[in-house]
Amino acid sequence: MGSKKRYHILVTNDDGITARGLQALRDALADLGEIMVVAPATEMSAVGHAITLSDPLRVWSFEKNGGFFGYAVKGTPADCVKVAYWALLNGKRKWDLVVSGINHGANTGIDIIYSGTVSAATEGAILGVPSFAISLATFEKKDFGVAAKFARQLAEEILAKGLPKGVFLNVNVPPLPEEEIRGVRVTKQSRAVYEERYEIRKDPRNRTYYWLAGEKVGIPQDETVDDYAVKAGYISVTPIHFDLTNYAFLSELETWRLSR
């Protein structure tokens, strides 16, 4: 490395500190500098942007292969970023980059709002740190190699160029061998939503329970949309933010008779 700058990077996820995708991500970024790993103690998928307010948060050192690996947090991905910065680092030393992943399963389109993986990158951006979330778009195959390699490349690009305040990136990688990846697409969040379905079952005491199933419908055949880009074999990179204001409707709403 010689005189090359050494960066300070937080790596987290929502699949938990034992997840293979987290290890692959850490390994891919390792020689960029000092990698801090702070991740949920257990799997935390679809927790959305939950934070732990009503309960205390437990944090402990997590060892792997006989050495210190990182901190396990009995909480959500958003908790991990908050407690890492405000408690473990005393609110004093910001990272150069926050990376969340590599998630096992896509986080495209409407999934973004349910995603713990994305919520961790959101917390990075709230702290003013360039951040991205990265997911491998499958629940089956588990080769994180292509995603890890892209994470490394994107990390270098972001560290060199920065990101605008409040903007962060959501990356999804198709589960394909490297030679079958068609390229990288900058995309928008898809507007396709779920056609949900609840399976209605009976428990051993004959009481009803519901279990969520369902599938995404109405994905447009448009390679500039995240859902479709990934299906079409592209790595999808979507710039997102945490300002939910719908600016287009502001002025019309002003004309409503809301004042009393």
Place this chain on the structure above:
Amino acid sequence: MGSKKRYHILVTNDDGITARGLQALRDALADLGEIMVVAPATEMSAVGHAITLSDPLRVWSFEKNGGFFGYAVKGTPADCVKVAYWALLNGKRKWDLVVSGINHGANTGIDIIYSGTVSAATEGAILGVPSFAISLATFEKKDFGVAAKFARQLAEEILAKGLPKGVFLNVNVPPLPEEEIRGVRVTKQSRAVYEERYEIRKDPRNRTYYWLAGEKVGIPQDETVDDYAVKAGYISVTPIHFDLTNYAFLSELETWRLSR
């Protein structure tokens, strides 16, 4: 009522089915038509947009004052809207309006992304139903009268005019007597963030635990921003959506060297 149209309205919240704010909201909307109440069995604050995927969901009838009041769900606010539509109504009869609240505590600025109250309105909008979330901006006083009255007025306005696809409203009401409310402001989501702090304590077994504290800093003195409008005594109405794409950065990101 006579020949007046009777509407079908879902009322939910994140403070739980026993919360006074939920009752106040239901009562305020009651004579608009048929009000369906489906709410979490227990308090679910700061759950963000969590949904229950890995566990079954329990739903039961909840009685109050000797009669049927609504359905209690052992899940999150987002679960409530999903299970209400896709299971209890078999995915067949959409409401004319979804209202979430009246939350006890503000949901302005960055709080929106942590808010279970807002997530329920988001689910309404995902279903294509006009929706709003409404919160009373205090953890202390609990007079929901002014907020309930405004909820009723806004409900009628929305039922008459509709909302654009994917857009819904986030309402915050200051904890003031009606005569001290300065009016209604259409606002943007504030960009103020939290200066967090974790209290570090020891449990009876001398193990460390962390508890999140902290306060919002950098609220601009601008009545067109939700955080400040509420502080200044206005009812704040913010149009929001669930498209997180940062369109402004799309074209610059296209110039990055991302392709391999």
